[in-house]
Amino acid sequence: MKEEICSLPRIYEDIVELGPVYRVRITRGKKLLWKRPFYSLTIHQWLGSIHFQLDKPRYLISGTALPKLAEQLDHIVAVETKTRVEYQATLGLSSANLGKRFSDVAGSDSGRWVCRVPPPEGGGEFDLIARLKGGGEVAIGSIEFSLLPPQASASVVEELRPQLESIAASRKKMLDTIAGGRDYIMAGGNARSGTTALGLLIQASPDISMGLERFNGAYEAHLFEPDIFFQKLSRQLVKSGFSHEELAAKHEKARYIGDKKPNMVQKGWRMSLLNIPAFKVIYIFREVEGVAASYEARAKKNERGWAADRGFRSAVEDWNKELRGVPALAQAAASIYFLKYEDIYGSRPLMEALFQYLGLDPAQEEIDRGIEQTLTKNAELRASPHQLLPEQREFVMKHADLAAYDAVHALYQAQRQRQGPAAIE
The missing domain is CATH 3.40.50 (Rossmann fold)
Structure with missing residues (x-):
């Protein structure tokens, strides 16, 4: 039993049963800033000064701090999204403390820097844009979603290996505990x-x-x-x-x-x-x-x-x-x-x-x-x-x-x- 429920393909199948698995890429221009496959559960990952959280059934992407935009930080009026597909997205500030640091953005209608994106059909992408006082715009980055297959192929298991091995370690400990009564x-x-x-x-x-x-x-x-x-x-x-x-x-x-x-x-x-x-x-x-x-x-x-x-x-x-x-x-x-x-x-x-x-x-x-x-x-x-x-x-x-x-x-x-x-x- 231990070998079965702790095998990486079995764990992947258990994940897919709970919800789809997505690959997320974050880029700035042609540069790949971050790439990570994960399931649509609540998972946290730091990327520089940005904290992304995705949650099923509606993806919630929240920022705990704005990325460093050199000298332009003092001139930011708002952070917006520009989408290539029909997303409904809004941005505001994540916390009152962030509002103190970036007072020009604190007037956001939502009061939080948060972007809510309905789950795409198989994938999609959108851009995060900083709008400046002078009327210009600076691209913070582009976030791309793509759906991974439901089958536990060797390539998918390898891509998700760190996450799957973490779950396997917990399951092995669980089975040892149960065996101990x-x-x-x-x-x-x-x-x-x-x-x-x-x-x-x-x-x-x-x-x-x-x-x-x-x-x-x-x-x-x-x-x-x-x-x-x-x-x-x-x-x-x-x-x-x-x-x-x-x-x-x-x-x-x-x-x-x-x-x-x-x-x-x-x-x-x-x-x-x-x-x-x-x-x-x-x-x-x-x-x-x-x-x-x-x-x-x-x-x-x-x-x-x-x-x-x-x-x-x-x-x-x-x-x-x-x-x-x-x-x-x-x-x-x-x-x-x-x-x-x-x-x-x-x-x-x-x-x-x-x-x-x-x-x-x-x-x-x-x-x-x-x-x-x-x-x-x-x-x-x-x-x-x-x-x-x-x-x-x-x-x-x-x-x-x-x-x-x-x-x-x-x-x-x-x-x-x-x-x-x-x-x-």
Whole structure:
């Protein structure tokens, strides 16, 4: 089995099953600046002072800094795109700090230096152009997309060898871990949907070593090794009373190791499943009104790590993006278990069913205590829920993709039907 799932042609086939593979060339004039084949997952690559990120299903190319254009930097008015095909592309600034450095560009309508390009049919290219105060233009570069074949030919495998070998190394580590009697959990859901409470509930089991947002990007098997996993403890785990020694001892003998993160769909789940295809995925979702109210309340606190303008409007956008991608995650995952925020935290039977899904006894003292603590916390939150203003609720319900929610809810309902009458009551 190890040889099969770790072979480079097999990995390429797994990648193609998740999405098309593109080759990207970046040129300036006749000079080739950069060439790289990669799949349409979230992949980051530095090119001088430019940071390119491509994300499926719509390619997002974002710049963290403008390239050096000699003395002309002080004269830039805006950065635009000129396309050879019918792309819809816009550019703005990537951050407020960049706006301070290039004040003339800070007046961009979008407020971010970002170019959104719908996926081309087989390929295409577009130019990035700097427009100057004096009316002139300077070509920053040309970005060209071309589609690689779906078959794992020898030439394609060789071209992608560094990426494929990285995935193979993670899979070999995963198989060694499983052979040692341990398995992997990836838990999460949309932000403000109870993902932290979920992580703490799972962590209550003496058989699970669960991180809380230990890693923001894609997971790799080696990240769960103790020397990396315990480099920094999350504040939530510290507040919960776990010492470093206790967590390290638990990690060493745990039956499951894993991590939770919000916005799982938007944060590289495809790459995570390519690296660790054996992941048991636990996904929690929440109705949009509750998510939006929680976003708005968090934004008003003006806390570090949460922007003051990340309120109910941002909530709808994030919620839509997240839920639209859940069916693809469900189809790709080897095992997935759905939880609904409004149901689980007030229901002991549903929390017990979660541990039973993992093959654990919910009657264990530690699990029972964790369930009881979750029930108590849930009762406190329900006693003083966050509320949207009428006009805020109207905006949220107008812009929410309720069809995407219904699709996820249908997956959840089908799961509960399979579990039998006890899970539905």
